[in-house]
Amino acid sequence: MDQEKVNILLVDDQPAKLLAYEVILKDLGENLVIASSGREALEVLLKTEIAVILVDVCMPELDGFELAAMIREHPRFQKTAMIFISAIQVSDIDRLRGYEMGAVDYVPVPVVPEVLRAKIKVFAELYRKTRELERLNHELEDRVRARTAELEASTAKLRESEQRRSMAIAAGxxxxxxxxxxxxxxxxxxxxxxxxxxxxxxxxxxxxxxxxxxxxxxxxxxxxxxxxxxxxxxxxxxxxxxxxxxxxxxxxxxxxxxxxxxxxxxxxxxxxxxxITERKRAEERQNLLAREVDHRAKNALALAQSIVRLTRADEVKAYVNAVEGRINALARVHTILSLSSWQGAELSRLIDEELAPYSLGEQIKLAGPEVQLLPATAQTLALALHELFTNSAKYGALSTRAGRLAIDWQVDDELLTLSWEESGGPLVKTPQSRGFGTRSLLASIESQLGGQAQFDWRAEGLLCRLEVPLTRKTAAAAPGKFDTAGSAELQRASG
Structure with missing residues (x-):
């Protein structure tokens, strides 16, 4: 492969000498640049990359020593090789001065072509090798920088990956x-x-x-x-x-x-x-919930079946209304329990839900503390209250505008006592026999909840007292035992 040519600057004020130098150095195959004065040489240096300067010591205006001093002052040319040509006898002091100015060698006149070519060739080759070394150093530095950047990026990715792994291990x-x-x-x-x-x-x-x-x-x-x-x-x-x-x-x-x-x-x-403990617990909760939903669905269906089977009425319309009323009461308490995640229901909320369809205003007075009922107790008591409200709206105090109803309750030693007192309604007579509604209410309170239900058929209005244990688990008894006979049969003589 051909070597890259370098530039050799020839500086002399005599054209004949310049021509002679060109002839001698032509065989080197390098680029020869001519300057006929020191100032012209400086202009060339500023525009061209020069490998070797061949300069005559004796020149008008700027001699070789002065030119060399000016060249060395410029940062770009502090290492540029300069060879002095002298036609006069050069003393040791002159040589020392030349070296101080940056000269690397002297060539006496008359010039021996082989010697001049040899000297120029050496410095041209040295310049070429230096430039090649600099280029290789730059390439090496670029490679080192690129490799360093790759390593830093790889290290950063590794560190980030390890951080993600640590976070995943901690979080997961x-x-x-x-x-x-x-x-x-x-x-x-x-x-x-x-x-x-x-x-x-x-x-x-x-x-x-x-x-x-x-x-x-x-x-x-x-x-x-x-x-x-x-x-x-x-x-x-x-x-x-x-x-x-x-x-x-x-x-x-x-x-x-x-x-x-x-x-x-x-x-x-x-x-x-x-x-995977949390996942296992979630699966257990899910399985428990599935079993609980299955159990509650079966209970609800059994209750609905009992309501349909045991409801009595003389007419189809009355039968449908009675069934719908009881199933709606069951649906309302289910909604309340669902909102509490089946943890229980407030007694006052059950009463409010049963009162909602009537819009009775000041006819009803409620008094009692907040009482949390177990789910099974809430279901049973909600249906019992439904029977009382339905009966009162048809035949008792809530059937007239003058009628009044007072409901109050209290809790003593985990025993809920609820008092239902009607007044101002139609005249009440003690029934000759218990209707289906009365029997269903008694069955629900006494058989399912282990409580008591007492009725006092006063002439001025029904007085009912319900006692319900709040901690007894008997509410889980078979729903089929729940007697939901028609409240239309819970008749009281009125006059």
């Missing part, structure tokens, strides 16, 4: 571990210690200690995993429980992978442990 309750199958050495990360509820300072990782932290019913899972790897299995996954030092049981899923040697024998097992 994950841990990783490594087990040297040959030496038996274990390595746990921070997440693994956290899942087991131990710390590196107080827990030595060995098979015995790890097994001691496993739930007794799940120890066989560890033995099974070891047996599988000994058979050549490369990956294994299982669910297991651990018992933390404080006694808390946690559910985990473990995934392990084996590293084999060239003979197919296990040399290392690495794995990840994920704490």
């Amino acid at each position: 309750k994950m841990g990783s571990w490594d087990w040297d199958w040959i030496s038996g050495d274990w390595m746990w990360d921070e997440g693994q210690y956290r899942i087991f509820g131990v710390s590196p300072e107080d827990f030595e990782i060995n098979p015995a200690n790890v097994q001691a932290r496993l739930h007794p019913d799940d120890v066989d899972q560890l033995r099974k995993a070891i047996a599988e790897f000994n058979k050549g299995t490369r990956a294994y996954e299982t669910e297991f429980r651990i018992v933390r030092p404080d006694g808390e049981v946690r559910w985990c899923v473990g995934t392990a992978a084996a590293t084999m040697d060239e003979n197919g024998r296990v040399v290392r097992v690495s794995g990840v442990t994920v704490d």
Whole structure:
């Protein structure tokens, strides 16, 4: 490959000498640049990259020494090679001065062509090699910078990946571990210690200690995993429980992978442990909720079936109205219970829901503390109240504008006592026999809730007293025993 030509500046005030230098140096194959004065030489230097300067010492205006001093003052030309040509005898002092000005060599006159060519060739080649070295250094620096940038970017990505992993382990309750199958050495990360509820300072990782932290019913899972790897299995996954030092049981899923040697024998097992306790609890809650929904749906259907089966009426319309009223009462209490996630219902809320269709204003007075009822108690009491309201609206105090109804309740030693007192309505006579409504109310309060229902058929209005235990669980009895006979049969003589 042809070498890149360099520029050689020839400076002399005599054209004949310049021509002679050109002839001598032509065979070098370099670019020869001519300057006939020191000032012209400076102009060339500012515009052109020069490798070697061949300058005559004796020149008018600026001699060679002065030109060299000016060239060396410029930062670009402090290392440019300068060769002086002198037609006079040069003393040691002159040589020293020349070297101080930046000259690298002297050529006496008459010039020996071979010597001049040799000197110029050496410095031209040195310039070329220097430039090549500088270029290579620049390329190397660029490569180093690029490689450094790549390493920094790779390190940043690795650090970011590790941070994401640490965050994922912390957020996802994950841990990783490594087990040297040959030496038996274990390595746990921070997440693994956290899942087991131990710390590196107080827990030595060995098979015995790890097994001691496993739930007794799940120890066989560890033995099974070891047996599988000994058979050549490369990956294994299982669910297991651990018992933390404080006694808390946690559910985990473990995934392990084996590293084999060239003979197919296990040399290392690495794995990840994920704490799935919350997921397990959610599944249990879901299953419990499904069973609870199934149970409540069956109860609701059984209650609806009892309502339909036991309701009595002389006409189809009356029968339909009675059934719809009771099912609506059941639906209302279900809505209240649903809003509380089936934790219970306020007694005052049940009464308000039954009052809503009537718009009776000042005819009704309510008094009593806030009472939270169990779901089963709320369902039964809601239907009992529905029977009382329906009967009163048809035949009692709520059937006339002059009628008044006072409902008050109190709680003493987990016993709810509710008083229903009517007045101002039609004249009341004691019924000769209990209608279906009366029997259903008695059955619901006494049989299902273990309470008591007392009726006083006063002439001025019905007085009913209900006593309901708030803690008894008998409300879970079979819904079929609930007697929801028609309130139309709960008749009282009126006059």
